[in-house]
Amino acid sequence: MEALIAIGAGVAVLTGIGAGVGIGIATGKATEAIARQPEAEGKIFKNLILGCALAEATAIYGFIIGLLIILLL
Amino acid sequence: MEWFGDPDEVFSENKKSQSGVRPQACILCRKGASPSGKGGSNTGDLTERLMEELNCETVFTLPVLGGISESVVVTWIIMAVLVIASIILTRNLRVENPGKVQIALEAAIGWAQDFFEGIIGKENRKYVPYLITVILYLAAANTIAPLCGFKPPTKDLNVTAGLAIMSMFVIEFSGIRKNGLKHWVKHFAEPVPVVAPIMVLEIVIRPLSLCMRLFGNMLAGFVVLELLKCFVPLIIPIPVSFYFDIFDGLLQAYVFVFLTAIFMTEEME
Numbered sequence: 346m347e348a349l350i351a352i353g354a355g356v357a358v359l360t361g362i363g364a365g366v367g368i369g370i371a372t373g374k375a376t377e378a379i380a381r382q383p384e385a386e387g388k389i390f391k392n393l394i395l396g397c398a399l400a401e402a403t404a405i406y407g408f409i410i411g412l413l414i415i416l417l418l
Numbered sequence: 419m420e421w422f423g424d425p426d427e428v429f430s431e432n433k434k435s436q437s438g439v440r441p442q443a444c445i446l447c448r449k450g451a452s453p454s455g456k457g458g459s460n461t462g463d464l465t466e467r468l469m470e471e472l473n474c475e476t477v478f479t480l481p482v483l484g485g486i487s488e489s490v491v492v493t494w495i496i497m498a499v500l501v502i503a504s505i506i507l508t509r510n511l512r513v514e515n516p517g518k519v520q521i522a523l524e525a526a527i528g529w530a531q532d533f534f535e536g537i538i539g540k541e542n543r544k545y546v547p548y549l550i551t552v553i554l555y556l557a558a559a560n561t562i563a564p565l566c567g568f569k570p571p572t573k574d575l576n577v578t579a580g581l582a583i584m585s586m587f588v589i590e591f592s593g594i595r596k597n598g599l600k601h602w603v604k605h606f607a608e609p610v611p612v613v614a615p616i617m618v619l620e621i622v623i624r625p626l627s628l629c630m631r632l633f634g635n636m637l638a639g640f641v642v643l644e645l646l647k648c649f650v651p652l653i654i655p656i657p658v659s660f661y662f663d664i665f666d667g668l669l670q671a672y673v674f675v676f677l678t679a680i681f682m683t684e685e686m687e
Contacts, residue, residue, distance in 0.1 A: 395680070398673040402627060405634035412637075 360407025367400035489571035537679040553675040560667025582629035585678045593685030
């Protein structure tokens with residue numbers, strides 16, 4: 346039973362994949378955009394931070410679910 | 419070393435380590451601390467420790483209000499420091515021949531005001547002081563662990579939930595104030611009336627996501643740092659602490675306030 350709980354918590358952490366891919370794509374595109382238009386760096390950076398925060402939220406939810414699985418089951 | 423036997427003891431321990439040196443005892447891994455320990459790889463042990471970490475200790479009990487938890491006390495300390503700092507910094511303001519401190523202060527406040535006015539618009543500038551206050555509190559709260567040795571209050575779900583509820587009220591209030599109650603009720607059925615339930619749910623989802631993001635980030639940083647301290651107690655945690663406590667803490671403070679401002683703009687348009 347304990348092993349299953351541990352496996353479940355590990356599966357919950359797989360949400361990190363989505364966040365990683367999302368932030369990677371966002372950063373790549375932002376770098377491209379800055380290379381094309383260096384004068385718009387401030388605006389692009391602001392939007393990048395916003396997008397990263399929203400993408401990161403899924404990983405955080407996965408972490409919280411993993412924590413809940415370990416703690417409550 | 420029993421790190422969290424008695425809540426009072428824990429708090430005084432934190433107080434003692436104000437100089438920036440955190441106690442060497444590892445919270446999540448008490449290898450060697452308890453002679454009867456079965457080693458650190460037992461899920462049951464880890465569960466117990468995480469549970470103890472998640473509970474906020476009651477520092478002392480007031481007669482009417484009930485238990486006062488550690489995060490509240492740390493919040494009081496941050497409040498006191500911020501209030502005293504603002505009183506001292508704004509004491510001798512002069513129009514002519516300003517001092518160095520005043521020039522730096524004006525530059526910082528001017529930058530923050532310009533930044534938030536850029537997001538929520540010049541005509542809504544009366545909300546800017548609230549946003550600056552929240553970002554100052556969050557920046558102090560998130561980075562207090564490496565700087566002063568207290569546990570960060572944002573690691574407590576209740577604190578972030580309170581901040582998120584404040585954000586929720588400000589977001590909805592700004593919309594009602596700007597466009598009137600009628601428009602606010604109508605905007606739930608804005609593109610098509612079918613989406614109305616989702617739009618109503620959004621009132622709760624936005625602060626819930628704000629709250630969980632801040633709490634999850636701070637707790638994740640804390641847990642990772644504690645686990646790292648079990649394995650490498652020397653030197654290696656320093657740069658990691660810089661990343662998780664200082665960089666991530668400031669970033670999350672920024673993100674929290676930034677998202678609140680974005681939601682307010684959305685509500686006010």
